[in-house]
Amino acid sequence: MARETAPAGTRTDATGGTADLLRVENLSVEFPSPSGGWQTTVQDVSFSLKPGGSMALVGESGSGKTVTSIAVMGLTGATGGRIASGRIVFDGVDLTAGTQKQWRDLRGPGMGMIFQQPIRSLNPAYTVGDQIAESVRKHLGMNRKQARARAVEMLDMVQIPRAAQRIDDYPHAFSGGMCQRVMIAMVMACNPRLLIADEPTTALDVTVQERILELLRDLQEQTGVALLFVSHDLAVVAELCRDVVVMYAGEVAENAPSEQLFFHPRHPYTSGLIGSIPKPGLSTDRRLRAIPGGIPAPGAWPHGCRFSSRCEFAVPGRCDVAHPGLVRLDGAAEHHARCVRAAELSLDGVTV
Amino acid sequence: MSANQTPSAPAPGNDSGLAEVPAAAIGTGEPEPVAAPGILKSIVRRPATIAAGVFLLVLTFIAIFAPALAPYDPDVQNLLLRLRPPNAEHWLGTDDYGRDVLSRLIFGARVSLWAALQAAAVALVLGLPLGMIAGYRGGWVDAILTRIMDALMSAPSLVLAITIVAVLGAGITNAMLAIGLVMAPRFFRVARAGTMDVRHETYIEASIALGCSTLRIAVRHVLPNVLPPIILVISVSLGTAVAAEASLSFLGLGVQAPAASWGSMLSTASSNMRLAPYLVWPPGVMIFLAVLAFTYVGDGVRRALVRTRSGN
Numbered sequence: 293m294a295r296e297t298a299p300a301g302t303r304t305d306a307t308g309g310t311a312d313l314l315r316v317e318n319l320s321v322e323f324p325s326p327s328g329g330w331q332t333t334v335q336d337v338s339f340s341l342k343p344g345g346s347m348a349l350v351g352e353s354g355s356g357k358t359v360t361s362i363a364v365m366g367l368t369g370a371t372g373g374r375i376a377s378g379r380i381v382f383d384g385v386d387l388t389a390g391t392q393k394q395w396r397d398l399r400g401p402g403m404g405m406i407f408q409q410p411i412r413s414l415n416p417a418y419t420v421g422d423q424i425a426e427s428v429r430k431h432l433g434m435n436r437k438q439a440r441a442r443a444v445e446m447l448d449m450v451q452i453p454r455a456a457q458r459i460d461d462y463p464h465a466f467s468g469g470m471c472q473r474v475m476i477a478m479v480m481a482c483n484p485r486l487l488i489a490d491e492p493t494t495a496l497d498v499t500v501q502e503r504i505l506e507l508l509r510d511l512q513e514q515t516g517v518a519l520l521f522v523s524h525d526l527a528v529v530a531e532l533c534r535d536v537v538v539m540y541a542g543e544v545a546e547n548a549p550s551e552q553l554f555f556h557p558r559h560p561y562t563s564g565l566i567g568s569i570p571k572p573g574l575s576t577d578r579r580l581r582a583i584p585g586g587i588p589a590p591g592a593w594p595h596g597c598r599f600s601s602r603c604e605f606a607v608p609g610r611c612d613v614a615h616p617g618l619v620r621l622d623g624a625a626e627h628h629a630r631c632v633r634a635a636e637l638s639l640d641g642v643t644v
Numbered sequence: 645m646s647a648n649q650t651p652s653a654p655a656p657g658n659d660s661g662l663a664e665v666p667a668a669a670i671g672t673g674e675p676e677p678v679a680a681p682g683i684l685k686s687i688v689r690r691p692a693t694i695a696a697g698v699f700l701l702v703l704t705f706i707a708i709f710a711p712a713l714a715p716y717d718p719d720v721q722n723l724l725l726r727l728r729p730p731n732a733e734h735w736l737g738t739d740d741y742g743r744d745v746l747s748r749l750i751f752g753a754r755v756s757l758w759a760a761l762q763a764a765a766v767a768l769v770l771g772l773p774l775g776m777i778a779g780y781r782g783g784w785v786d787a788i789l790t791r792i793m794d795a796l797m798s799a800p801s802l803v804l805a806i807t808i809v810a811v812l813g814a815g816i817t818n819a820m821l822a823i824g825l826v827m828a829p830r831f832f833r834v835a836r837a838g839t840m841d842v843r844h845e846t847y848i849e850a851s852i853a854l855g856c857s858t859l860r861i862a863v864r865h866v867l868p869n870v871l872p873p874i875i876l877v878i879s880v881s882l883g884t885a886v887a888a889e890a891s892l893s894f895l896g897l898g899v900q901a902p903a904a905s906w907g908s909m910l911s912t913a914s915s916n917m918r919l920a921p922y923l924v925w926p927p928g929v930m931i932f933l934a935v936l937a938f939t940y941v942g943d944g945v946r947r948a949l950v951r952t953r954s955g956n
Contacts, residue, residue, distance in 0.1 A: 365853055400855030407853075412846040417868050426864070427854045479854065 311384060312340040313518050314364065314486055319378035321356075321363050325591065332376065333590045334359045334542045338618075341535075343485065346512065346519040348529040348550070350565070351539035354587045357522045360539070361488050364520065365405050366395035383485070400431045403486040404479030408494050410472035414463035420447070420474045421459030424481050431482040446477035449514075450507060469500035473507065480511060487511075490522045505532055526565055530554055530642075535626075538562050541588055541598040544618055548627040555641040558621055558629040560603045563639035571643075597632065605637055693944025696937040703934065707754040714747035719902045727920040736926050739909070740916050748904040749926050755905040756934065759820045759898070760885035764878055766824025771831025772874060776862055778832070779839025790836070793829040801826040802891060809897045816889070816905070819898040823888045827881050834877050838870035876945045883938030890931050906931050 318336050325331035334356040341347045349357040362368055366387060368375050380387045382402065387395050399405075407413045414423060424446055425439035434442060440459070447455035450473040463471055472492055479487060489508065493501035505528060512519055521533055529536055529550065536553045538546040538561065546559040557563040567581035585602040588594060594601050596612035603611065610632055618630045631637075706713060716734075722742035730737045736745035771793075778789040796804075801823075808822035809815075842848060842865065851861050886906075892898035893907025894914075901908070906927040913923035 367849075367852060370849075370852060396855050396857065398855070399853055405850075405853040407846055407850060409846055413850040415845075415847040415865055427856075430860070431855065475850065478850075482854075 312381070313343040313345070313383055314341040314520070315379075315381040316340070316360070316364065317379045317381065319360065319363060319380065320376040321359050321368055321373050322376045323373040323590075330374070330376070331590050332542065333373070334363070336378070337539070337542075337544055338378075339535075339537045339544070339547060341486070341518050341520060344512070344516040344518055345535070346521065346533040347535045347537065348521045348523060348533035349537050349539060350523060350526060350529055351545075352524060352587045354541075354589065355539040356542040357524075357539050358490055359542075361405070361490055361520060361522050365399060365403060365488060366392070400427060400482045400484065402484060403488060404482065404484040405488040405490065406472065406475045406479055406492050408491040410468055410475050410492070410495065411463065411466075413475050414471055416463055419460050419462055420466070424459075424474070424478045427478055428481045442481060443477075446481045447474070449480070449511075450474070450477045452477075467500075468496050469504060472496065472504055476504075476507065476511070480515065480517070483515070484517060486518045486520060488520045488522070491524070492521075493528065494523075494525070501528070508532065526554075527569055538565070541593050542590060543598070544628070544630065545599065546627075546629045546631075547618070552627055557639050557641050558627065558634045558637070559599075559631045560605050560637065560639060561599050562629075563641065564604075566642055567640060597630070599631075605633060607633070690944050690947070692940050696940035696944070699933065699937045700941065703753055703937075704757065706750055707757045710750045710754045714744075714750045716744035716747040718743060718747040718751040718904050727916060727923075729920070729922055737920070737922055739912055739923060740920075745909075745923065745926055748909055749906070749930060752904045752906045752909055752927065753930065755816065755899055755903060756886055756889055756907075756931075759816055759889040759905070760882045762817070762820040763823040763827060763885035763888070764881045766821055767827035767831050767881055768874070768878065770825065770828040771833075772835045772870070774828075775832040775835025776839045776866060776870065779836040780843055780858070780862065780866065782840075782843075786836070789832070793832045796826065797829040799826070802888065805888065805892060806895070806897060809892065814897045814900065816893075816899045816903075819889065819892045820885070823885055823892075827884065830877050830881060831874065834873045835870050838873060839866050842866055842869045872945075872949050876942050876949065879938055879942035879945060883935040883942070886931060886934045886938065890927075 317338050319334060319338070320332055320336060321334040322330040322332050337356070337360055339347065339349075349360060351357045359368075359373070362371055363375055364380055364382075366380075369392070375388055378388070382398065385394075387398070414420065418426075421440060421443045424443035425436070428434050428439045428442045429436070432442075444455050444459055447459060452458055452470060452473055458466075463474070466474060476492075487508075492508075493504050496504065508519065508521075509532060511517060519533070521529065523529055533550055536546075536548060536550045537544055538553070538559065540561050546553065546557065546562045548558075553562060554566065557566060561583070564581070564583040568583065583602055588598065588601070594612065596614055597603070597606070597616050600606040600611040606612070616630050616632045618628045619634065621627045621629060621634060720743065722738070725734070725738050725742040727740055728734060728738045728742075734744050734746065736749065739745055739748070774789055774793075778786040804826050805819065805822035808825065809819050812818040812821070845865075848861060848865055851865060856864075889898055889905065890907030890910065893905045894911045896908075896911065899905040899908050909927040910924065910931070913920070913927065916923060
């Protein structure tokens, strides 16, 4: 399943490197607040993704990671919010400046999305084959027969056994993991260049989760699709993604290649997340580290550093005064952290 | 949410560790029936619904082939044979102009059914899309449309229809336009509720994420959820429309002489009540039976829907 379009679609920028497939620049998203007016939920988020690359958006519930991914899909309006500022550039085209139609035409052949609850993402009234065929017929202009063949091919590709027979089954005859495979087949049938996966394995149990991750990895190798993976599960991210963006309270807290981030975190929040991954067998009497408190709601963000109230390294007078910017750290390429003490702290990463 | 979304299948919500494999095995089994066949089966089991359905089919057949079936021309007068009681030549007798009542009844079926169809079609065309728009869009669009429909619904329907006919002029088409308008809120409400039911389902969101247009989503994913209850409303509305047409024609606002409808025949009969009491029966019974049949079919559809939706 080599993808024909990938080399042609890849552009080269002035510096000679491959241009970004997706570039999010200073994105801010607002939602109507209950008290009237607009409430910022995502603020000044920037990141970029190369063709065929893989990036994770990580954070607790309410950190704005899903809002960010929805914005990339151009569905902010459909969920009641609006993009207040910033740009979303896909394959060199600024989508925020374009029309809704331009964005809609990209959904499917350009970018696709899979969701957290695979079973609810499929219409119970149609067979899975019908639903895969629908997107193919719409976007690739195939006739009924071709679309059906394509649907079988896709089910096969996502490793559903006996694809030719199962194609006429309704979604309720599939387990959660199988439904997620069907969703992936549906999205991948149109040859998208970017796949956004919004916590695709959260609703699944661990063994199934592992297989879905394997599948995503295989698909990336086979088709060269870029992956934007949204998750709160660092362990999953570590296996799958090359780069990680850690989000906290609607903004980027830290941003680095995953190895760098996991072994040498520079933001206390990242370190805290890593510390709270349970490690079986190491020391059974060790208490699991937890970050105290909860994520502040939009509108209740602290004045200085938004993490300062929960941070064990916070220094009164420094951390709660001014809002820190995202700084590029010395010595490490592509490593950014939003912490005034990033340079002086020595934080725990993954211990082997 | 309706049972539609959670079919009776082996609860797939949370996989057991081995779920992937058995799920594949289950697939060989009999495919569970979807909504439609279940509804049909359920309807078939009810004799009253069957009888009503057969009656309506026969009625439709009679209406379509009226010219071939009627023994006489319904409008030809024979003043020598005025107000004859039923006899061998005229099975249901003759009216005050000596016209054959059976022939008029047969042609009247045509007018009544066609009129009811028109009214229901007007109501459907107005109510269904507007209801879906209101349900899908929500917000101020929904608020405005719902207010308008509520206002329509709060007006007494026959009086409103009489007013509309008074403005547009008497005649069967105008009368049915009026009845259709008055019945539109029923369709609107059912379509709106059915749309809101599925509006925030993840599979709708997934379709948007796949680049489907709103129209496509409406037709493919929303309409199937809205349609079954709409079929019920159509059936009940047809019954109402038959009665409404008869009322308006009885008052002289519907079908115009010499054309026959059951309502206008009833009107003729009522003015000759003393001389020919038998004239009241044919149109009266037909109106009664037609309305009853439509209601029974509607009731059958409703029961079938409730049964299939509640899991069995």
